Amino acid sequence: MNQRLVSQIKSFFFSFVLLTGAISSHTTLADSTSTANVAAAAPAAVASGGGGDAAAGEAVFKANCKQCHAIGDVVVGPALKDAHKRWPSKAAMANFIKYPQKVIDGGNAYAKGLYDKYKQYMPNHDFLSAGDIDNVIAYIVKESENPTPVAAAAPAGGTAATETGSEADSDSGLLAPVVGILLITLAVVIILLLVVINLMSRIIEQRKDELSETDLDQIEGKVNWSVFFGHPLFKGVVAFIFVVVVGKAVFDKAYSVGIQQGYSPDQPIAFSHKLHAGMYEIDCNYCHTGVNKGKSATIPAANICLNCHNVIKTESPEIKKIWKAVQKNTPIKWVRVHNLPDLAYFNHAQHVKVGGIECEKCHGPVKEMEVIQQYSPLTMGWCINCHRETVVKAEGNAYYDKMVDLHQTKYGKSTMKVEDIGGLECSKCHY
Numbered sequence: 001m002n003q004r005l006v007s008q009i010k011s012f013f014f015s016f017v018l019l020t021g022a023i024s025s026h027t028t029l030a031d032s033t034s035t036a037n038v039a040a041a042a043p044a045a046v047a048s049g050g051g052g053d054a055a056a057g058e059a060v061f062k063a064n065c066k067q068c069h070a071i072g073d074v075v076v077g078p079a080l081k082d083a084h085k086r087w088p089s090k091a092a093m094a095n096f097i098k099y100p101q102k103v104i105d106g107g108n109a110y111a112k113g114l115y116d117k118y119k120q121y122m123p124n125h126d127f128l129s130a131g132d133i134d135n136v137i138a139y140i141v142k143e144s145e146n147p148t149p150v151a152a153a154a155p156a157g158g159t160a161a162t163e164t165g166s167e168a169d170s171d172s173g174l175l176a177p178v179v180g181i182l183l184i185t186l187a188v189v190i191i192l193l194l195v196v197i198n199l200m201s202r203i204i205e206q207r208k209d210e211l212s213e214t215d216l217d218q219i220e221g222k223v224n225w226s227v228f229f230g231h232p233l234f235k236g237v238v239a240f241i242f243v244v245v246v247g248k249a250v251f252d253k254a255y256s257v258g259i260q261q262g263y264s265p266d267q268p269i270a271f272s273h274k275l276h277a278g279m280y281e282i283d284c285n286y287c288h289t290g291v292n293k294g295k296s297a298t299i300p301a302a303n304i305c306l307n308c309h310n311v312i313k314t315e316s317p318e319i320k321k322i323w324k325a326v327q328k329n330t331p332i333k334w335v336r337v338h339n340l341p342d343l344a345y346f347n348h349a350q351h352v353k354v355g356g357i358e359c360e361k362c363h364g365p366v367k368e369m370e371v372i373q374q375y376s377p378l379t380m381g382w383c384i385n386c387h388r389e390t391v392v393k394a395e396g397n398a399y400y401d402k403m404v405d406l407h408q409t410k411y412g413k414s415t416m417k418v419e420d421i422g423g424l425e426c427s428k429c430h431y
Contacts, residue, residue, distance in 0.1 A: 053134065053135045053138040053139075054135070054138045054139045054141075054142040055139075056132075056135040057132075057134075057135030057136040057137070057138050057139030057140075057142075058139045060128065060132045060135055060136050060139075061136050061139050061140075062281065062283075063283040063285070063286075064125060064128065064283065064285075064286065065136065066281060066282075067280065067282045067283075067286060067308060068122070068307065068308060071140065071143045071144065071147065072147070076118075076120075076307070076308050076310075076311055076312065077114075077118055077122060078114065078117075078118065080140050080143075080144075081140075081143070081144045082144045083140055083144075084137060084140055084141050084144070086110060087110070090134075090137060092108075093137060094130070094133045094134065094137065096108070096111055097125050097128075097133050097136065097137075098124065098125050098126050098128065098133060099124055099126065100121055100122040100123075100124065101121045101122075101124065104121065118311075119310070119311075120307070120310050120311070122307075123304075123307055127292070258341070259377050259378075259379060260339065260374050260378075261374055261375070261376065261377045261378075262373055262374060263337060263373060263374045264337070264371050264372065264373035264374075265335040265337065266335070267334060267335055267371075268321070268332060268333050268334065268335075269318050269321050269322065269332060269334075270318050271318075271372075272370050272371075273366050273367065273369045273370070273371075273372050274367065274368055274369055274370045277366055277367045278367035278368060284297075284359045284366075286304070287300040287304055288300065289304075290348065290349075291348045291349070291352050291353075291359075292348075292349055292352055292353045293349055293353075294347070294348065294349055295345075295346070295347045295348060295349070296348060297348045299334050302322050302325055302326050302332060303326075305319075305322050306322065306323075306326070309322065337372055337373065337374055338363075338374055338378065340378060343430055344380075344429050344430065345428075345429050345430070345431065346429070355390070355392075355393065355418075356393045357390075362375070362376050362378075363375055363376070364376065380429075383429070384424060386418075387417070387418040387419050387423035387424060388417065388418075388419045388423075388424070389417070390417060390418045391415045391416065391417055391418075392416045392417060392418060392420075392421060394416060400416075403416070403421065404416055407420060
């Protein structure tokens with residue numbers, strides 16, 4: 001059998017194997033998806049009681065208190081179960097949460113006892129509103145008297161699992177016959193093709209003497225490579241590809257000047273955002289205290305680190321570096337990761353506090369980063385594109401009421417984006 005026929009047979013077999021593998025993978029993926037849907041449909045944990053205040057307080061607690069406190073266990077500070085019963089009034093407890101050092105230094109016996117036992121001041125929570133603190137207390141009361149049960153595994157015969165499972169089973173039952181029919185059809189077609197090719201090969205071998213040299217070259221698939229590579233069209237295509245590749249490389253290199261996306265410098269002290277922000281769910285605002293108040297998010301001061309590490313992993317070599325800096329009264333020389341040109345102005349509070357932008361929008365999946373890096377390009381085009389796409393959060397802000405109404409009636413737009421309120425004006429960022 002000649003070379004071309006052999007290569008055709010190989011091609012058919014290769015195609016069959018690939019297609020069979022793809023269909024099998026699709027079937028497996030469908031089955032796994034069905035299984036995942038059944039698992040996802042398992043009933044969630046029973047919602048905690050206590051009303052909206054306790055639910056709101058849980059969010060505030062997890063963002064600001066969870067790092068040092070638990071309801072039933074001692075972490076950095078005392079367990080908070082029945083803490084409301086250990087204070088003479090709700091107002092006294094709220095005042096301690098807001099200004100702990102002031103209450104301790106003011107002579108409160110219970111507060112002084114806590115300090116003597118745990119040997120550190122709790123940081124002030126004066127940035128929390130009175131409503132936030134009331135909600136936190138409501139959450140502590142609720143969890144003390146009626147703790148949230150641990151989420152149980154989904155029952156084997158649960159309603160949601162049954163419904164989802166039945167849908168998945170029906171889908172799988174319909175897919176299996178279709179896949180089987182397709183595979184059988186493909187096998188039959190390939191067998192027929194192989195039979196035809198084999199017959200044609202025998203006929204050609206028997207009548208080979210009657211064919212001309214040109215016909216034999218066509219059948220054997222011989223190619224004159226010198227003619228192919230010397231053809232002007234081939235040379236033109238190669239020259240075009242070369243110019244495009246080199247031009248693209250030059251353009252990318254020139255465009256990347258000043259862009260530090262992916263920049264991840266070594267720091268004087270090893271700090272894992274994956275551990276602190278990811279595993280322990282420490283809120284960004286706890287360490288970067290300026291993010292809601294001013295232009296800079298601020299680098300955490302050593303005392304913020306020592307709020308926890310005064311008692312946690314005190315023998316760690318990295319923690320000892322912090323203590324050494326504190327004892328010598330020298331700053332820790334952190335290396336700045338995110339750098340904007342001096343000609344550009346950016347205000348964190350304007351974006352985070354007023355605009356409601358999440359940290360991950362610009363800084364990426366910080367909770368998954370062992371070492372922090374610049375996730376976004378931070379170019380002018382990137383910022384402008386964000387201003388074109390981001391809708392202004394005007395709900396509940398009377399400042400925007402007239403502006404939104406005018407925007408909708410005059411321009412006929414249902415949403416007001418940042419670009420509509422001057423977000424593309426040069427003087428917003430350059431002045």
